[in-house]
Amino acid sequence: MGNNFVQKGASRLRKAPDAAVDPAVPAELQGGAAAKKAAAPAGAAKAGVPAKATAAPAPAAEPQGGTGFFVNRRVVTPQDFEGIASKKDQLRHIESLLEEIDAGHRHVESYVNLNKGILLEYAQANELHLEAGYANFATWAADRLSIDDTYVFELINDSRRIRLLEPLGAAITDLLIRASARKTVVDVLAAKGPEAAKQLVTTAAAKNSKRPRPTQAALQQTARELGFLTDRKELGNSESALPVPTHAAAKRIHAVSTSLLAKNATFTDADALRRAITAAPEDVTAQLDALADLLAQSAKGLAAARKKAQAAIDKKAADAKAAAERAEQRRLSREAAEKERAAKAAGEAAAEGAGTPGGNDVQVSLPGQAGEAEVPAATFSDASA
Amino acid sequence: MARGPDMTAKKKRVIASYSEKGGVGKSALAAGLAAVARRHKKVRRVLAGDLDPRGTFTAEVGITEPAFTMNDLLFNDTRNPVSPRGLAAEALIAAPEAWSGLYMIPADRSLAHRETDATTGLEMRLRLSFEGVIEEDDLGVLDLPPRAGGKLVSAGLVAATDVVIPATLDEDGRIGTDEAMATIKLVQDTFNPGLRVVAIVPSIVPPSKYPRRLAAEIAKYLADTYPDYYREDLTIPEYQERREARFACLPITSSTSDHGLAVVAAYDRILTASLNS
Numbered sequence: 001m002g003n004n005f006v007q008k009g010a011s012r013l014r015k016a017p018d019a020a021v022d023p024a025v026p027a028e029l030q031g032g033a034a035a036k037k038a039a040a041p042a043g044a045a046k047a048g049v050p051a052k053a054t055a056a057p058a059p060a061a062e063p064q065g066g067t068g069f070f071v072n073r074r075v076v077t078p079q080d081f082e083g084i085a086s087k088k089d090q091l092r093h094i095e096s097l098l099e100e101i102d103a104g105h106r107h108v109e110s111y112v113n114l115n116k117g118i119l120l121e122y123a124q125a126n127e128l129h130l131e132a133g134y135a136n137f138a139t140w141a142a143d144r145l146s147i148d149d150t151y152v153f154e155l156i157n158d159s160r161r162i163r164l165l166e167p168l169g170a171a172i173t174d175l176l177i178r179a180s181a182r183k184t185v186v187d188v189l190a191a192k193g194p195e196a197a198k199q200l201v202t203t204a205a206a207k208n209s210k211r212p213r214p215t216q217a218a219l220q221q222t223a224r225e226l227g228f229l230t231d232r233k234e235l236g237n238s239e240s241a242l243p244v245p246t247h248a249a250a251k252r253i254h255a256v257s258t259s260l261l262a263k264n265a266t267f268t269d270a271d272a273l274r275r276a277i278t279a280a281p282e283d284v285t286a287q288l289d290a291l292a293d294l295l296a297q298s299a300k301g302l303a304a305a306r307k308k309a310q311a312a313i314d315k316k317a318a319d320a321k322a323a324a325e326r327a328e329q330r331r332l333s334r335e336a337a338e339k340e341r342a343a344k345a346a347g348e349a350a351a352e353g354a355g356t357p358g359g360n361d362v363q364v365s366l367p368g369q370a371g372e373a374e375v376p377a378a379t380f381s382d383a384s385a
Numbered sequence: 386m387a388r389g390p391d392m393t394a395k396k397k398r399v400i401a402s403y404s405e406k407g408g409v410g411k412s413a414l415a416a417g418l419a420a421v422a423r424r425h426k427k428v429r430r431v432l433a434g435d436l437d438p439r440g441t442f443t444a445e446v447g448i449t450e451p452a453f454t455m456n457d458l459l460f461n462d463t464r465n466p467v468s469p470r471g472l473a474a475e476a477l478i479a480a481p482e483a484w485s486g487l488y489m490i491p492a493d494r495s496l497a498h499r500e501t502d503a504t505t506g507l508e509m510r511l512r513l514s515f516e517g518v519i520e521e522d523d524l525g526v527l528d529l530p531p532r533a534g535g536k537l538v539s540a541g542l543v544a545a546t547d548v549v550i551p552a553t554l555d556e557d558g559r560i561g562t563d564e565a566m567a568t569i570k571l572v573q574d575t576f577n578p579g580l581r582v583v584a585i586v587p588s589i590v591p592p593s594k595y596p597r598r599l600a601a602e603i604a605k606y607l608a609d610t611y612p613d614y615y616r617e618d619l620t621i622p623e624y625q626e627r628r629e630a631r632f633a634c635l636p637i638t639s640s641t642s643d644h645g646l647a648v649v650a651a652y653d654r655i656l657t658a659s660l661n662s
């Protein structure tokens with residue numbers, strides 16, 4: 001036993017894929033190598049398959065076109081703003097660079113998805129995963145690409161969509177750089193044909209001049225307006241059934257419920273969640289963990305608050321009941337005393353004085369009535385005898 | 386005390402140092418037990434496991450940059466599952482010279498990932514990984530994290546045969562003990578019916594002739610609440626030497642001062658109590 005056991009690789013034991021990730025450090029602060037290491041599945045090295053499919057065309061490292069600012073991996077420096085005097089121009093410069101880098105990135109992503117999808121389709125059709133010793137195609141593909149099994153088919157589908165949309169022309173496809181946006185347009189393309197699909201994209205793009213590339217939500221909205229898609233059941237828009245309260249504190253609680261209701265859509269939108277998980281699994285996991293902790297904590301606080309509130313309601317009811325009982329007892333003892341006085345007046349002198357109205361004694365058994373507890377309990381039974 | 390059927394005269398023992406509060410001396414106790422067990426005549430090898438992502442025990446032993454860690458051992462690759470049986474042999478690392486006789490599965494911060502790992506069987510992995518690795522004259526020592534209801538605590542308590550609970554004589558010690566006892570009960574009722582509590586030991590107790598009132602109150606509470614387990618005779622005294630040993634990455638047994646020896650004596654008594662339980 002000892003160090004000779006633990007020469008890496010010679011053992012059954014393997015490094016955990018998250019071994020290099022410190023969960024206490026935000027993902028963006030972790031070293032790139034560590035993060036990459038973490039993303040690689042443990043079995044990848046052992047399977048003896050090159051990590052990158054060699055047949056793949058070299059993915060474009062820069063935005064297509066070759067004239068942009070970021071070509072050749074140029075990095076922005078403070079000098080880039082030196083000649084630009086006015087703040088307005090600086091803003092314009094920044095916005096255009098952001099636009100370029102975002103669009104470029106998205107184009108690269110589409111291009112990569114397109115090709116990955118084609119390769120995967122070919123591999124699947126010819127059962128090439130069997131050659132790699134995998135029984136399951138999706139597992140093989142997921143391991144090769146370090147993605148989730150479920151995303152493999154998403155990738156193939158996106159690649160198919162990119163190809164389906166191609167005939168619409170670059171003017172249209174340039175506006176569809178997100179996989180989610182492509183999904184909606186392909187739905188319309190399939191249902192209503194290419195002219196409808198084009199109309200959908202241009203209409204949605206024209207609606208928001210600040211954001212010429214329409215989001216999936218905007219496309220869906222427009223598609224509904226144009227009558228291209230029938231209404232789908234929407235999540236997260238149901239109003240809270242509770243009436244809006246009047247007290248400020250209760251209002252705040254109501255606001256929390258309403259916002260939770262809306263936030264819940266984040267989890268119930270399975271597609272969005274899967275995409276997020278595929279794009280940044282550590283990030284999403286960390287956020288979900290933090291949220292789970294927060295929810296657990298909140299649940300505790302909520303339970304305590306509800307208990308307190310219920311206790312207050314119970315106490316109110318008990319107090320009311322006790323007050324009613326006290327009133328009733330006072331009435332009874334008044335009656336008893338009156339009877340007694342009447343009897344006295346009639347000349348029948350009582351031997352022992354039940355001077356204190358016996359009704360008070362009931363309060364001895366009630367919590368919180370200590371002030372009146374000096375009255376001996378026995379007197380009540382005397383009085384009622 | 387619950388006793389499993391396999392608890393015969395010769396037992397494979399794995400002692401867990403456990404409380405649900407931090408700072409009560411869990412890691413110090415685990416390292417202390419490991420230190421004294423190395424020279425115990427009945428113990429051949431000490432096999433230690435650090436289950437705390439902070440790696441206090443690991444740091445005290447002076448293990449840096451290990452090939453494999455507790456995180457690797459507990460990780461379950463659902464795509465290419467590896468049976469955990471006997472796997473500990475490959476994760477155990479011989480401790481540096483000063484700690485000869487000790488083999489350890491070290492922890493690092495990545496271990497915290499397992500706290501939220503929902504894979505089936507995580508609780509059993511450490512126990513199974515020791516199968517065929519730990520022998521009858523070996524002693525296992527586990528340092529548990531203070532996290533209530535956590536996966537790592539469960540993994541530790543399932544792998545352990547014996548538990549020692551260090552309790553500082555303050556609110557942390559009391560609460561940590563109460564919660565630990567509740568969790569132990571849960572584990573005894575489910576995964577590990579044979580798990581035994583050896584003792585609740587007063588920990589990091591300043592050696593004063595005039596015990597402070599709070600300490601006396603807590604001691605009384607623990608003695609009254611856990612009459613079968615609370616062991617004043619196993620008190621671990623507070624001495625600077627204990628902190629110095631950790632700082633120097635040396636076993637406390639290498640201390641030669643009276644105070645150091647007093648701490649060692651306490652760990653010796655606790656070890657003996659465990660081996661005789």
Ligand SMILES: Nc1ncnc2c1ncn2[C@@H]1O[C@H](COP(=O)(O)OP(=O)(O)O)[C@@H](O)[C@H]1O
Pocket residue numbers: 406407408409410411412413414441589590621622623624625627628631648
């Ligand atoms: N017997 C002792 N004498 C003095 N200091 C001690 C003793 N035992 C532990 N300590 C110190 O107390 C602190 C908490 O101990 P530690 O073992 O890390 O607790 P835990 O593992 O429960 O969080 C550490 O700074 C440690 O050095």
Ligand SMILES: [Mg+2]
Pocket residue numbers: 408411412413437441442
């Ligand atoms: Mg510790």
